[in-house]
Amino acid sequence: MRGFAMLGIGRTGWIEKETPKCGPMDAICRPIALAPCTSDTHTVWEGALGDRHNLILGHEAVGEVVEVGSLVKSFKPGDKVLVPAITPDWNSLEAQAGYSMHSGGMLGGWKFSNSKDGVFAEFFHVNDPDGNLAHLPEGIDPAVGTLLSDMMPTGFHGVELADMKFGDSVAVIGIGPVGLMSVAAAAIGGASRIFAVGSRQRTMDIAKEYGATDFINYHDGDIGEQILEKTAGKGVDKVIVAGGDVDSFVPATNMMKPGGTIGNVNYLGSGDYIKLPRSGCGCGMGHKNFRGGLMPGGRLRMEKLAALITSGRIDPSKLITHRYEGLEHAETALMLMKDKPADLIKPVVTI
Numbered sequence: 123m124r125g126f127a128m129l130g131i132g133r134t135g136w137i138e139k140e141t142p143k144c145g146p147m148d149a150i151c152r153p154i155a156l157a158p159c160t161s162d163t164h165t166v167w168e169g170a171l172g173d174r175h176n177l178i179l180g181h182e183a184v185g186e187v188v189e190v191g192s193l194v195k196s197f198k199p200g201d202k203v204l205v206p207a208i209t210p211d212w213n214s215l216e217a218q219a220g221y222s223m224h225s226g227g228m229l230g231g232w233k234f235s236n237s238k239d240g241v242f243a244e245f246f247h248v249n250d251p252d253g254n255l256a257h258l259p260e261g262i263d264p265a266v267g268t269l270l271s272d273m274m275p276t277g278f279h280g281v282e283l284a285d286m287k288f289g290d291s292v293a294v295i296g297i298g299p300v301g302l303m304s305v306a307a308a309a310i311g312g313a314s315r316i317f318a319v320g321s322r323q324r325t326m327d328i329a330k331e332y333g334a335t336d337f338i339n340y341h342d343g344d345i346g347e348q349i350l351e352k353t354a355g356k357g358v359d360k361v362i363v364a365g366g367d368v369d370s371f372v373p374a375t376n377m378m379k380p381g382g383t384i385g386n387v388n389y390l391g392s393g394d395y396i397k398l399p400r401s402g403c404g405c406g407m408g409h410k411n412f413r414g415g416l417m418p419g420g421r422l423r424m425e426k427l428a429a430l431i432t433s434g435r436i437d438p439s440k441l442i443t444h445r446y447e448g449l450e451h452a453e454t455a456l457m458l459m460k461d462k463p464a465d466l467i468k469p470v471v472t473i
């Protein structure tokens with residue numbers, strides 16, 4: 123089969139590989155829609171996970187099941203399925219401890235385009251489909267369904283990590299597709315005031331549609347100072363980080379009230395240390411918390427997030443700015459993610 127792969131750090135190309143084999147607890151799917159992720163760009167062009175050779179990229183897809191193993195109960199060939207980016211081993215000790223995304227070791231639930239071939243191929247392999255896949259609900263366009271693989275679950279997880287409560291004021295640092303889903307999640311979760319930190323007008327406009335109340339441009343100076351100024355020096359209750367770099371935690375900490383929590387979902391592609399400011403941490407006594415996480419996978423979560431779409435509570439299709447048809451455009455779409463033209467939020471490819 124053909125797939126679009128990372129050949130080595132900084133190098134990509136189309137390769138031929140053997141079609142994956144289906145074990146008794148596996149499924150083989152073909153993608154009917156797929157999307158590239160900013161994470162693919164960290165992996166390929168920053169070498170953030172280390173080197174990979176001839177590894178097929180991509181972890182966001184809606185698929186059609188072509189084969190299932192003898193022990194699979196809930197899916198059969200022909201079913202259209204939502205495919206999460208993270209596909210844990212649900213019987214691992216880490217999953218039993220509540221950290222399925224780290225099953226088998228840190229980040230171990232992230233298999234596609236990390237430890238095994240991803241979805242930018244004619245076929246891809248899914249472990250434990252009963253635990254990991256979800257049926258594509260009637261009424262969700264497969265292109266929109268790709269946003270359930272990673273953008274919605276990750277954006278929502280940022281809000282969970284920040285432990286946001288009703289009435290909290292929050293800042294969302296970074297309003298690409300992930301941060302925009304954090305804005306939407308904060309709004310439906312009951313945030314009182316939502317500061318959206320970005321720079322591009324298009325993303326600011328969509329943040330407003332999803333419920334942001336205040337807009338901060340990180341090119342206009344220190345974002346911590348800008349938010350402190352807008353809150354009479356008090357700061358916000360919680361901060362979600364979905365953009366920036368290892369230095370972003372300095373303003374994130376400074377802009378937070380004592381007792382606040384930073385929920386980070388940003389994939390830190392470079393830099394050896396995450397910086398926290400001494401004084402902003404109350405000289406180490408400010409009850410400020412940092413929590414960073416990989417999105418949880420799992421069928422139940424996919425079904426619940428999908429229900430937010432079918433019930434009309436959230437419309438993630440606003441994120442789709444570029445559409446292509448044909449597997450060969452996995453490459454076009456990934457290069458767009460790398461170059462990030464000003465009008466881009468999320469490209470989607472249907473097949």
Ligand code: NDP
Pocket residue numbers: 159160161162164272273276295296297298299300301319320321322325340364365366367370386387388389390415416417467
């Ligand atoms: P984008 O690159 O599309 O968006 C990044 C956002 O951060 C943009 O709004 C950008 O602004 C803003 N930004 C850039 N630099 C700064 C800065 N110095 N200070 C403040 N804001 C800044 O990324 P995505 O939304 O696609 O993804 C966000 C992150 O989430 C990525 O690192 C991705 O790899 C990661 N991720 C993590 C997952 C997880 O499970 N934890 C899963 C999926 C993705 P501008 O528009 O001006 O460029």
Ligand code: ZN
Pocket residue numbers: 159160161162181182207272
């Ligand atoms: Zn991703």
